Amino acid sequence: MKSISNAGDLDQRVGRILSELRSRGQRVTPQRAAIIRLFLGRRDHPSADDIHRDLQAEYPMVALSTVYSTLSLLVEMGEAVEVPPEVSRTRFDPDVADHCHLICLSCGAVIDVPPHEVESDGATENFIRARDFHAVRQVREVYGYCAECAGKA
Amino acid sequence: MKSISNAGDLDQRVGRILSELRSRGQRVTPQRAAIIRLFLGRRDHPSADDIHRDLQAEYPMVALSTVYSTLSLLVEMGEAVEVPPEVSRTRFDPDVADHCHLICLSCGAVIDVPPHEVESDGATENFIRARDFHAVRQVREVYGYCAECAGKA
DNA sequence: CTCGTTGCAAATCATTTGCAATGGA
DNA sequence: TCCATTGCAAATGATTTGCAACGAG
Numbered sequence: 291m292k293s294i295s296n297a298g299d300l301d302q303r304v305g306r307i308l309s310e311l312r313s314r315g316q317r318v319t320p321q322r323a324a325i326i327r328l329f330l331g332r333r334d335h336p337s338a339d340d341i342h343r344d345l346q347a348e349y350p351m352v353a354l355s356t357v358y359s360t361l362s363l364l365v366e367m368g369e370a371v372e373v374p375p376e377v378s379r380t381r382f383d384p385d386v387a388d389h390c391h392l393i394c395l396s397c398g399a400v401i402d403v404p405p406h407e408v409e410s411d412g413a414t415e416n417f418i419r420a421r422d423f424h425a426v427r428q429v430r431e432v433y434g435y436c437a438e439c440a441g442k443a
Numbered sequence: 444m445k446s447i448s449n450a451g452d453l454d455q456r457v458g459r460i461l462s463e464l465r466s467r468g469q470r471v472t473p474q475r476a477a478i479i480r481l482f483l484g485r486r487d488h489p490s491a492d493d494i495h496r497d498l499q500a501e502y503p504m505v506a507l508s509t510v511y512s513t514l515s516l517l518v519e520m521g522e523a524v525e526v527p528p529e530v531s532r533t534r535f536d537p538d539v540a541d542h543c544h545l546i547c548l549s550c551g552a553v554i555d556v557p558p559h560e561v562e563s564d565g566a567t568e569n570f571i572r573a574r575d576f577h578a579v580r581q582v583r584e585v586y587g588y589c590a591e592c593a594g595k596a
Numbered sequence: 597c598t599c600g601t602t603g604c605a606a607a608t609c610a611t612t613t614g615c616a617a618t619g620g621a
Numbered sequence: 622t623c624c625a626t627t628g629c630a631a632a633t634g635a636t637t638t639g640c641a642a643c644g645a646g
Binding site for chain 3: 315316317319322349351352354355356359400
């Protein structure tokens with residue numbers, strides 16, 4: 291279990307990111323800190339709008355565009371990963387380790403396959419190297435229907 | 444080499460699809476036939492707009508919305524696969540076999556990894572089965588920078 | 597005090613939709 | 622003939638952008 295599973299680890303990661311922001315000459319505003327803490331604490335794959343909505347309770351005045359810009363910043367820093375919008379909007383994943391997603395084509399749910407369930411793929415690695423492709427992340431996306439949606443169909 | 448590599452195979456696949464359309468009670472219009480033939484003949488991953496542009500030469504009056512609807516039809520029939528819009532727009536892949544894509548985050552290029560370079564992943568299959576997830580396709584998406592873009596950076 | 601950041605509203609851009617006209621089956 | 626399909630234009634919905642006010646460093 292190397293994942294961020296408790297408050298201590300979360301605070302540590304948030305702190306590290308805020309420091310890195312400062313050292314990059316960028317500012318740590320209350321909005322940013324709130325967005326980052328809330329996002330990193332989630333164990334699912336929220337959209338920018340999800341984050342924005344969740345923020346309303348404590349910070350009613352955070353603009354959606356600020357949420358977008360902060361999430362982009364995290365992606366740029368390698369602290370978040372985008373899950374492409376198969377069903378409507380882009381989702382963001384605070385787990386940046388290479389892993390596998392099961393994406394439901396009906397409800398848009400994104401289910402994580404734990405890393406230890408995913409085998410590495412030596413042959414593909416060789417191909418990537420041969421092509422001189424600089425991989426930054428890889429995700430196996432399995433598209434289909436989750437148990438619930440398959441039941442309804 | 445089981446892929447569609449020559450004109451005969453292409454015509455055969457186009458014919459099969461047009462027949463299936465008719466048998467589904469749907470109509471085979473000149474626009475549809477043109478879009479389908481042009482799309483299936485491509486060995487890359489065109490966007491709806493790419494197809495529309497290529498069509499202008501021979502069929503100046505095909506609407507972009509018609510291209511969209513025809514491509515959706517192909518996806519629904521299992522004759523095309525969507526590549527989610529990591530960089531701007533959705534691309535469509537006429538190769539529906541499970542395979543692997545290298546997606547360049549800079550120029551948006553989609554490079555295919557030939558099927559025989561991709562190992563199957565037994566552990567993930569087990570997880571999928573255990574979750575009762577009905578998989579319809581899986582694509583390993585490797586995000587990064589192609590040789591050309593990496594050179595420029 | 598300085599600029600990076602914010603909130604807002606307007607702009608963009610891909611994709612979808614409404615609808616009357618068209619033309620395959 | 623009948624109804625699926627078309628072209629067009631307008632609508633949608635996510636994301637981005639322009640800009641003046643704000644506030645962290």
